[in-house]
Amino acid sequence: MPQNPERIVDHLELFKQEEYTQLFKNKHEQFEGAHPAEEVQRVSEWTKGWEYREKNFAREALTVNPAKGCQPVGAMFAALGIEGTLPFVQGSQGCVAYFRTHLSRHYKEPCSAVSSSMTEDAAVFGGLNNMIEGLEVSYKLYKPKMIAVCTTCMAEVIGDDLGAFITNAKGAGAVPQDLPIPFAHTPSFVGSHTTGYDNMMKGILLNLTEGKKGKANGKVxxxxxxxxxxxxxxxxxxxxxxxxxxxxxxxxxxxxxxxxxxxxxxxxxxxxxxxxxxxxxxxxxxxxxxxxxxxxxxxxxxxxxxxxxxxxxxxxxxxxxxxxxxxxxxxxxxxxxxxEVERGRLVDAMTDSYAWIHGKKFAIYGDPDLVYSVTSFLLEMGAEPVHILCNNGDQEFKAEMEEMLKASPFGQGATVWIQKDLWHFRSLMC
Known part of the structure; x- marks a missing residue:
C-alpha cells in the first residue's frame, strides 16, 4: 500500500493510538511492577513538594538531564566555521554519530564529521593506527582544506597523544605535510561543550597563526x-x-x-x-x-x-x-x-511590548553567556527573574550574575543556581 504523507502524525498523537496505548499497558503490567495508577499519581505529586526538593538538591553522585553537552560537540562547532574544514574525532563511531545528530537535528542541516572508529583493540593498544588510517581515508575521500582533530573519553582515558599521532601520520605520508591539522584534547568527563569550543578555538589559532606574525592588518x-x-x-x-x-x-x-x-x-x-x-x-x-x-x-x-x-x-x-x-x-x-535609527526601532519595539513583560516572573536556564545576556535584556524590559540555572557555570559566573541582578530593582528576588541540572530545575518550578 503506498504511503500517504497526509496520514503521518506527530509522535505525541501517534503514541495515543490504540495499538500503542495497549502496548504500553501490557508493558506496564508485565515488566514494570504494575503499580496502581493511584500510587503513581501519589508519588508524582510528592515529587512536587518541598520534602522531595530537599532530597533532590542533596544528591551528589547523579545527574539527571544535565542541560549541557560533551566537549567534542563544541570542538566540532568551532571547526565547522572554518572553510573546508572536516572535524575528525579520535574515538568510537557511536560518539561521533551522537555529535553529528545533535547538530543536524538542531539546524535541520547536514553536519559532516568523521571518526577514527576506535574499538576494543585500540582501547588496549592505543589509537595511533586508527589515526593514521583515518586521516588518510578522510583526506582522500572528502578532500578537506583542513582537518580539525578532537578526542572522546576513550582516547583521553588511554592517553592518546594527538600531537605525536598527527606528526606520525604526516611522516607516514597519510596526509600532506602542509595540510593544517589543529587539534584539541576534549574529554567529555570534564567541562562541557563550551569548554570544547574554547579548546578547539585555541588549537585552531595556534596552528594557523604559527610563524605568521607580520605587518598589522588594521582589522578587528x-x-x-x-x-x-x-x-x-x-x-x-x-x-x-x-x-x-x-x-x-x-x-x-x-x-x-x-x-x-x-x-x-x-x-x-x-x-x-x-x-x-x-x-x-x-x-x-x-x-x-x-x-x-x-x-x-x-x-x-x-x-x-x-x-x-x-x-x-x-x-x-x-x-x-x-x-x-x-x-x-x-x-x-x-x-x-x-x-542610531535601528537602535530607535528597537527602543520603540521594547516600549510597545513593555506592558506584556514588565513585572512578569521568569525562570531561565542555559549556557553562562546566553543566560547572562537574556537576563540582562529581561531586566531592561522590567521582567523579574526568579530562578536562574546554569549547569556549566562557575563561581565567577555566579558572582557576575549576582552583581548584575543586585544593580537592578527587578533582580532583587532572583537566585542563581550553578552546577545544577534540569531535574533540580523541575523542583524549583513546582
Whole structure:
C-alpha cells in the first residue's frame, strides 16, 4: 500500500493510538511492577513538594538531564566555521554519530564529521593506527582544506597523544605535510561543550597563526563563542559593515548551518577563509562575544600574540551600545546614523511590548553567556527573574550574575543556581 504523507502524525498523537496505548499497558503490567495508577499519581505529586526538593538538591553522585553537552560537540562547532574544514574525532563511531545528530537535528542541516572508529583493540593498544588510517581515508575521500582533530573519553582515558599521532601520520605520508591539522584534547568527563569550543578555538589559532606574525592588518577579530543562532554573526557583520570596520569573524558557522537550498550540494558551505584566520595574529584587537567560552583562547591571544582582547556581549540595548562604542574606540570609526535609527526601532519595539513583560516572573536556564545576556535584556524590559540555572557555570559566573541582578530593582528576588541540572530545575518550578 503506498504511503500517504497526509496520514503521518506527530509522535505525541501517534503514541495515543490504540495499538500503542495497549502496548504500553501490557508493558506496564508485565515488566514494570504494575503499580496502581493511584500510587503513581501519589508519588508524582510528592515529587512536587518541598520534602522531595530537599532530597533532590542533596544528591551528589547523579545527574539527571544535565542541560549541557560533551566537549567534542563544541570542538566540532568551532571547526565547522572554518572553510573546508572536516572535524575528525579520535574515538568510537557511536560518539561521533551522537555529535553529528545533535547538530543536524538542531539546524535541520547536514553536519559532516568523521571518526577514527576506535574499538576494543585500540582501547588496549592505543589509537595511533586508527589515526593514521583515518586521516588518510578522510583526506582522500572528502578532500578537506583542513582537518580539525578532537578526542572522546576513550582516547583521553588511554592517553592518546594527538600531537605525536598527527606528526606520525604526516611522516607516514597519510596526509600532506602542509595540510593544517589543529587539534584539541576534549574529554567529555570534564567541562562541557563550551569548554570544547574554547579548546578547539585555541588549537585552531595556534596552528594557523604559527610563524605568521607580520605587518598589522588594521582589522578587528570577532570570536562569537558557542552561539548557535546563525543570525547573530550576520547582524554583527551588518553593523561592522555600516561602520566601515574591517574585521574577521573567526569561525563563522552562519552559512554552514544555514546554507541555501539551491539544488547543489556543498560539503563545506561558507566559513571563514583559512588565510584570514591565519592573519588574525596581526589584527588591532580581538573582541569575544562570550566570556566563558573563550577563556583559554583569550589568555593565549594576550600572552602569545601580545594583542588586546575584550569581552562584549551585544545583546539588548545596553550590551549593543557597549559593543558599538568599544568598536568605535578601537578603530576610530564613527557610529553611523543608520545604526542610531535601528537602535530607535528597537527602543520603540521594547516600549510597545513593555506592558506584556514588565513585572512578569521568569525562570531561565542555559549556557553562562546566553543566560547572562537574556537576563540582562529581561531586566531592561522590567521582567523579574526568579530562578536562574546554569549547569556549566562557575563561581565567577555566579558572582557576575549576582552583581548584575543586585544593580537592578527587578533582580532583587532572583537566585542563581550553578552546577545544577534540569531535574533540580523541575523542583524549583513546582
Amino acid at each position: 577579530n570577532i570570536i562569537s563563542g558557542f552561539d548557535t543562532y546563525v543570525g547573530n554573526n550576520r547582524e554583527v557583520k551588518h553593523m561592522l559593515g555600516l561602520m566601515g570596520v574591517e574585521h574577521t569573524i573567526v569561525s563563522d558557522t552562519s552559512d554552514y548551518f544555514d546554507a541555501p537550498n539551491d539544488g547543489e550540494y556543498q560539503m563545506y558551505p561558507g566559513g571563514t577563509k583559512i588565510e584570514d584566520v591565519a592573519d588574525t595574529i596581526n589584527a588591532k584587537a580581538t573582541v569575544c562575544l562570550q566570556r566563558y567560552t573563550t577563556q583559554k583562547t583569550r589568555e593565549y591571544i594576550e600572552k602569545t600574540w601580545k594583542q588586546d582582547t575584550k569581552v562584549l556581549r551585544p545583546f539588548g540595548v545596553k550590551g549593543t551600545d557597549e559593543f558599538l562604542m568599544a568598536i568605535s574606540e578601537i578603530t576610530g570609526k564613527a557610529i553611523p546614523k543608520e545604526l
